[in-house]
Amino acid sequence: MKEVLIYKGYERFWHWTQAVLIIFLAVTGFEVHGGYSFFGYENAVVYHRYAAIGLVVLIFFTAFWHFITGEWKQYKPTPQFVKEQIEYYLLGIFKNAPHPTKKTVLSKLNPLQKLAYFGLMVVIIPLLVITGIIYLFYRMPSATNMNPLNLTNLEPIAILHTIGAYLLVMFVIVHLYLITTGHTILSNLKAMITGYEEIEEDDDHHKKEEKKV
Amino acid sequence: MRNSFLTVVIFAVLVSATYFYLKSPEIVQTKLEVLKENYSKPRDKKPVDHSKFEVLQKQFNSPQEVVKTCMSCHNEVHKELLDSPHFRWQRPVYENGRGVTYLGKANAINNFCIGVQGSEVSCNKCHASFGEEEAMLAIDANAENIDCLVCHDNSATYLKGNNMNGFPDKSVDLAVVAKSVGTPTRDNCGVCHFFGGGGNNVKHGDLEKAQFHTTNEIDVHMADNGGNLICIDCHTTENHNIKGRLFTVESSNTNRVSCTDCHTELPHESTVLNEHTVKVACQTCHIPTYAKVNSVNTNWDWSKAGKLDANGKPFETEDSLGDHVYKSIKGTFEYARNKKPDYIWFNGTAEHYLLGDKISEKETLLVLNKMNGNYNDEFSQIIPVNIHYAKQPFDPGTRMLIQPKLAALAKGEGAYWQDFDWLKAAEKGMEASGLPFSGKVDWFNTVSYWPINHMVSPKENSLQCVDCHNSENSRLAGLNDFYMPARDKYELVDTLGNLMILLTIAGLFAHGSLRYYFAKKQK
Numbered sequence: 001m002k003e004v005l006i007y008k009g010y011e012r013f014w015h016w017t018q019a020v021l022i023i024f025l026a027v028t029g030f031e032v033h034g035g036y037s038f039f040g041y042e043n044a045v046v047y048h049r050y051a052a053i054g055l056v057v058l059i060f061f062t063a064f065w066h067f068i069t070g071e072w073k074q075y076k077p078t079p080q081f082v083k084e085q086i087e088y089y090l091l092g093i094f095k096n097a098p099h100p101t102k103k104t105v106l107s108k109l110n111p112l113q114k115l116a117y118f119g120l121m122v123v124i125i126p127l128l129v130i131t132g133i134i135y136l137f138y139r140m141p142s143a144t145n146m147n148p149l150n151l152t153n154l155e156p157i158a159i160l161h162t163i164g165a166y167l168l169v170m171f172v173i174v175h176l177y178l179i180t181t182g183h184t185i186l187s188n189l190k191a192m193i194t195g196y197e198e199i200e201e202d203d204d205h206h207k208k209e210e211k212k213v
Numbered sequence: 214m215r216n217s218f219l220t221v222v223i224f225a226v227l228v229s230a231t232y233f234y235l236k237s238p239e240i241v242q243t244k245l246e247v248l249k250e251n252y253s254k255p256r257d258k259k260p261v262d263h264s265k266f267e268v269l270q271k272q273f274n275s276p277q278e279v280v281k282t283c284m285s286c287h288n289e290v291h292k293e294l295l296d297s298p299h300f301r302w303q304r305p306v307y308e309n310g311r312g313v314t315y316l317g318k319a320n321a322i323n324n325f326c327i328g329v330q331g332s333e334v335s336c337n338k339c340h341a342s343f344g345e346e347e348a349m350l351a352i353d354a355n356a357e358n359i360d361c362l363v364c365h366d367n368s369a370t371y372l373k374g375n376n377m378n379g380f381p382d383k384s385v386d387l388a389v390v391a392k393s394v395g396t397p398t399r400d401n402c403g404v405c406h407f408f409g410g411g412g413n414n415v416k417h418g419d420l421e422k423a424q425f426h427t428t429n430e431i432d433v434h435m436a437d438n439g440g441n442l443i444c445i446d447c448h449t450t451e452n453h454n455i456k457g458r459l460f461t462v463e464s465s466n467t468n469r470v471s472c473t474d475c476h477t478e479l480p481h482e483s484t485v486l487n488e489h490t491v492k493v494a495c496q497t498c499h500i501p502t503y504a505k506v507n508s509v510n511t512n513w514d515w516s517k518a519g520k521l522d523a524n525g526k527p528f529e530t531e532d533s534l535g536d537h538v539y540k541s542i543k544g545t546f547e548y549a550r551n552k553k554p555d556y557i558w559f560n561g562t563a564e565h566y567l568l569g570d571k572i573s574e575k576e577t578l579l580v581l582n583k584m585n586g587n588y589n590d591e592f593s594q595i596i597p598v599n600i601h602y603a604k605q606p607f608d609p610g611t612r613m614l615i616q617p618k619l620a621a622l623a624k625g626e627g628a629y630w631q632d633f634d635w636l637k638a639a640e641k642g643m644e645a646s647g648l649p650f651s652g653k654v655d656w657f658n659t660v661s662y663w664p665i666n667h668m669v670s671p672k673e674n675s676l677q678c679v680d681c682h683n684s685e686n687s688r689l690a691g692l693n694d695f696y697m698p699a700r701d702k703y704e705l706v707d708t709l710g711n712l713m714i715l716l717t718i719a720g721l722f723a724h725g726s727l728r729y730y731f732a733k734k735q736k
């Protein structure tokens with residue numbers, strides 16, 4: 001076992017900023033959606049708008065970072081070991097079986113994570129961002145010049161945005177739980193805070209696996 | 214580490230730049246302070262003092278004599294008056310389905326005392342003329358019968374008499390009135406417009422005698438301790454053409470007074486609020502309630518009129534607030550005070566039921582002034598209205614609303630308020646209107662829409678987001694042709710979404726518990 005830097009400074013900054021923004025967007029967003037009062041309706045609307053713009057800027061920078069550093073390859077989904085990973089969560093985890101794949105600097109996501117984050121990035125986030133931007137610039141039918149999008153009905157946009165929001169909340173809940181499934185209960189969390197995690201020394205078996213990937 | 218620090222800095226700069234870009238409005242706002250200052254300047258400086266004119270230093274035997282004297286200097290102004298709705302009770306308009314037509318009190322049926330025809334002796338009290346025959350006549354009317362004084366008296370002593378055909382009350386000293394003339398004050402306008410429908414605040418709900426002198430809480434514009442504006446500050450007037458539209462007797466989106474005339478198109482500091490003005494009229498949020506001091510009439514049932522007391526005399530009954538619930542001459546009433554307005558879409562055009570129109574067989578509730586508008590209409594805004602219901606006399610033979618003769622000086626002329634005979638009153642009234650009458654009187658339910666524009670509240674009292682944006686008791690619950698956040702939800706999405714979240718949590722809890730159980734067992 002040795003301590004390696006598995007999450008670089010920017011990644012950690014990105015992760016935690018995104019985490020805060022998403023939770024904040026959920027709290028303000030569901031207040032706008034109706035049902036409870038926390039920030040006050042107008043504040044919730046305004047905060048939600050600013051946080052949304054912040055998130056879009058962050059996503060833009062992060063996409064840039066991933067392409068420049070080549071880290072985006074980490075998220076490329078692969079069918080390999082998906083079955084093993086599912087079996088691990090359904091059975092192996094209870095028997096204290098080893099993780100079916102090893103975490104390394106070059107492959108820090110397990111196959112299910114890759115699938116999940118890929119889905120998040122390809123489906124949920126774009127759904128929320130696109131409907132959100134339309135929502136943000138949506139102006140009601142008007143003879144004034146405040147109507148860049150000229151949509152006549154907000155309803156489908158609002159419904160899709162709400163669906164995206166529910167999916168993201170579910171994602172966050174599962175994500176929070178899966179933090180505890182690392183090497184120890186807190187090792188994943190510690191890694192995302194400090195950047196360092198104890199991982200097993202490279203061995204022959206693992207090298208083979210990497211080649212496959 | 215340095216790199217990530219740099220990223221944080223760049224990111225922070227970008228975010229704050231976006232924030233300030235969005236926050237700073239591009240158009241300079243007209244500051245309320247500027248308006249307040251403009252309207253604090255004294256407005257009673259006049260270029261002339263009529264009390265010093267030689268021609269006015271005398272006793273006048275008739276009001277026409279005063280008017281003749283006015284015209285000795287103002288020798289062309291009568292032409293403006295003879296062509297104005299204040300004199301003609303109508304003006305040419307374009308109305309959907311009717312084309313160019315005349316519209317006004319002269320031919321529109323209203324939901325209160327119905328109409329003028331046959332009852333001029335009483336109605337002329339609020340007509341800027343003297344004498345019956347001038348009431349409906351147009352350009353060629355005798356200019357000496359124009360009542361300049363009712364609008365221009367500044368002595369606060371001029372008063373038109375009851376049932377005097379528009380002539381001043383016997384108590385009026387015309388010499389005093391003539392020397393006082395000047396621009397109209399709140400008193401001049403209010404003496405008619407506050408009492409429409411036969412009593413204070415009966416018609417409008419947002420215009421009543423309390424506004425002669427009121428407080429900021431009631432009306433920020435007219436309040437003595439507020440703007441202290443007079444009517445013509447907003448209803449600006451040029452050549453006796455007074456700006457402003459009331460859509461019970463108007464039909465086009467022109468010559469309207471708008472809040473934005475003074476307050477600009479972007480009056481709020483908040484962008485979110487400014488965006489609302491695209492679809493929400495200022496009045497909707499800024500007049501949370503109307504009829505704040507005295508009640509407004511909301512329902513008038515003519516069919517119940519005519520009960521007489523034991524001596525065969527008409528009587529009246531009042532409720533605890535002093536509002537009439539019954540009058541033998543008029544029927545039953547319902548009133549409301551501190552009322553929350555109803556809300557409708559309105560694009561600035563309206564269509565009217567006019568005297569003599571036939572009501573279709575399908576109709577069960579006749580809309581006297583149909584206010585056009587809907588969500589998808591780009592000119593439409595949500596406005597507050599007083600919706601007034603009535604039951605009016607109706608001729609089932611001709612399928613027309615009946616214009617009954619209501620007022621007369623004596624019994625026997627067929628006036629309902631004297632003789633209490635609907636058949637006679639209908640016959641006389643329809644005759645005066647030049648319309649047929651089949652000899653039968655039935656009743657028809659009618660409704661009219663009264664836009665609420667006055668009694669603007671201090672901004673602290675304006676509606677808050679959640680007054681409309683909530684699913685329980687939204688003020689806009691009745692406007693269902695659009696999606697509104699918080700008021701509207703797609704139930705399936707919310708139900709499924711919440712269910713999935715609960716199932717996820719339950720599943721994870723089970724998973725976690727099993728892990729804990731097996732971990733313990735292994736030890």
